[in-house]
Amino acid sequence: MKRPVASGIAGLDYLLHGGFPAGASVLVEGAPGTGKTTLGMQFLYHGATVDKEAGIYLTFEELPEQIYEDMLAFGWDLRQLEKENLLRVICISPEILLEQMMQPEGLFEQIVREMNCRRVVIDSISLMHDGLDAESRKNVYRIRNILRKLSLTSLLLREQTDPERTEITYEHYVADGVIRLALQKHMEKYRKRTLEITKMRGTRILEGEHVYRITDKGIHLIPALSMVEDRGLRKDVSVVPTGIARLDELLCGGIASGTAFILDTNSKANYKYIMGSIFAQRLLAGERTISMVPSISTLFDSKRIMALFGVDLLEAVEQGKAYFLDHFERPAPKGFEQAVIQLNHVSDEEYHQYLDEKLGPIVNESRDKGENWFAYYDLNTMFSERGKSFVKRFFAEEVNRARAVGLTLIILCNFAEIDDETSAFLERTCNGVIRTWVDGAYQYLQVTKSPHGRMSEPLLIENIAEKPFIRLI
Numbered sequence: 001m002k003r004p005v006a007s008g009i010a011g012l013d014y015l016l017h018g019g020f021p022a023g024a025s026v027l028v029e030g031a032p033g034t035g036k037t038t039l040g041m042q043f044l045y046h047g048a049t050v051d052k053e054a055g056i057y058l059t060f061e062e063l064p065e066q067i068y069e070d071m072l073a074f075g076w077d078l079r080q081l082e083k084e085n086l087l088r089v090i091c092i093s094p095e096i097l098l099e100q101m102m103q104p105e106g107l108f109e110q111i112v113r114e115m116n117c118r119r120v121v122i123d124s125i126s127l128m129h130d131g132l133d134a135e136s137r138k139n140v141y142r143i144r145n146i147l148r149k150l151s152l153t154s155l156l157l158r159e160q161t162d163p164e165r166t167e168i169t170y171e172h173y174v175a176d177g178v179i180r181l182a183l184q185k186h187m188e189k190y191r192k193r194t195l196e197i198t199k200m201r202g203t204r205i206l207e208g209e210h211v212y213r214i215t216d217k218g219i220h221l222i223p224a225l226s227m228v229e230d231r232g233l234r235k236d237v238s239v240v241p242t243g244i245a246r247l248d249e250l251l252c253g254g255i256a257s258g259t260a261f262i263l264d265t266n267s268k269a270n271y272k273y274i275m276g277s278i279f280a281q282r283l284l285a286g287e288r289t290i291s292m293v294p295s296i297s298t299l300f301d302s303k304r305i306m307a308l309f310g311v312d313l314l315e316a317v318e319q320g321k322a323y324f325l326d327h328f329e330r331p332a333p334k335g336f337e338q339a340v341i342q343l344n345h346v347s348d349e350e351y352h353q354y355l356d357e358k359l360g361p362i363v364n365e366s367r368d369k370g371e372n373w374f375a376y377y378d379l380n381t382m383f384s385e386r387g388k389s390f391v392k393r394f395f396a397e398e399v400n401r402a403r404a405v406g407l408t409l410i411i412l413c414n415f416a417e418i419d420d421e422t423s424a425f426l427e428r429t430c431n432g433v434i435r436t437w438v439d440g441a442y443q444y445l446q447v448t449k450s451p452h453g454r455m456s457e458p459l460l461i462e463n464i465a466e467k468p469f470i471r472l473i
Contacts, residue, residue: 004203005053005119005153008046009039011221012195015210020177021202023151025144027125027171029158030181034193035214036157038074039181040121041067042218043155045076047119048086055119056111057089058097062123064089074218085115098139101146112150120147125156125171137170144174176201182209195221208457225455238372240285240408243277243309246459246472247445251432252452254281257372259431259451260399260409262379266416268438272297272305274445275376277468278410280309282374283316287408288366290359291376293326294412295384299340303333309467323359327385348390352398367405375402379413379426388422396429436461445472 004019013019020026030036044055059067067089068078081087088111100106111117125140147154158171172178177200183191194209212221241254248254255261255278265271282289283306293299306313316322317339324332324340332340346354363373377398382391402409411430415423427433433449443461447454459472 006046006051007039008042008050009212009219009221011210011212011223012219014223015197015206015221016200017204017206020153021200023148023153024176024200024202025147025154025156025174026177026179026200027156027158027175028179028181029160031160031183034181034183035212035219036159036181037062037067037070037123038214039219040123040155040157041071041076041078042074044087044119044121045071045078045081045218048081048084052086053118054086054115055088055121056115056117057087057121057123059089059091059123060094060097063091074216076218088115088117098143101143108146109150112152118151118153120152120154121157122154123157124159126159140171140174172199175199206457225457240287240374241281242274243281243468244274244470244472247434247447250447250454250456251450252454255408255410255432256451257408258403258406260403260411260429261432261434262411262413262426262430264413264415264433264435266414266437269436269443271412271436272301273469274434274436275410275412276305276309277470279374279376280306280311282408283311283321285372287372287374288321288323289316289374289376290323290325292378292381293324293328294378295328295381298330299324299326299332299336308469320362323362325355327381348386351386351390352394363405363407373405373407375407375409377409377411379411380417383418388418392422392425395426399429 002022004013004016005022005024006019007013007016028036028039041057044057047053047055057067071078078087078089082089090111097108100108103109122143125143143156156171156175158169178198180196180198182194182196184194185191193212193214195212196209197205197207206223208224210221210224212219214220237256237258239251239253239256241248242251263271263275279289279291291302293302303313306316313322314333314335317336322339324336325343326332326340327343329342329344341355341358343351343354366373379391379395382395399409399411409430411426413426415426415435427449430449431451432447434445434447436443436445438444444458445461446458447456449455462471462473463469464471
């Protein structure tokens, strides 16, 4: 498989999972002033200076001297690249270019072979045809085929005369990819530049509109759904996979030890396989665990779900790997008795001291041995049994105490059932937020906050027969 061709714009290459497919002809369209010429030249400049791939810029309107001067604003010395035979800026009429491209061993092909050219930008493809007649369409098709025959990765720039219209033109069908640049209103007084990849054969893309700026170094694109990374996390912190491939990808490998994540779920959503997979992976990684038994399920349910993931929960209990907090006095599976800490008789004032007495010595001794701990905390149960004021008073303290000893937390909560102020408080307290909800006939999952600053689009949850029993699409 051929390696992708880097665009020279890091954010765009991220959206393309590495770059343009080698040999692709990509339509770049936008209104005047959106930066099409800058994008095209940045593509060629990066190829020449970084990848040592020669390129040709074909223009039908601007003289080379004007382009040289304009690009110096970004520090791009195109004349020097021409001296090194890594770039040609050619001003030519559409008719002559088409004639030379159609001619075997014509001028175009001679220049390509002489330079060992790998990249081409045509500015603008709009002038290659007069209208929608059959001959004009045929010309665009011929150009695409010639570029493909010569294994050239090309950008075909196209002017949009009416930015409000997003009609599908013949070029859209012929091109291997389509990138749309736009200027949009932003916060009433401002305008923002956005880039959207609407088509790209041969590679996966990250969909959506992504904001870019034209800086003194060229185009700088920031992928949507990205935020500031939490630099406070050490790079040597261990990461344990969740067992759900797409979620692990979004979380850069999994959930980092010592972090706190909220799993926000509405009343219709089935979160058991998500939580079951995360919990099983922590046990399989050799961590010791504490989990709060939800009001709507029992330890018998937990035992069954862990068995689905290949974990014998009774064995984990017997090895001192699993402890449980329960606000309700109810039966537990045989052998679990010593691992269950009953909280139904413990008052709010005694709560923390009681847990310190029960779990403090176990956790401290284990941490001295270098063992890691993972906790599942059911905040829905805490709200119902202890009340909102208790949660707001002690939740941040509990999270900070847990992180201080390197304990990893997953906190279950239903934001829809609490007020906005409390929801915001909980989000601020944690390193990450994973949301899952049901809308109509489908369940979705979205990462809305993570230590790495990455957010995701809403992903569909699909049921599958094998572990982890769900797949994110």
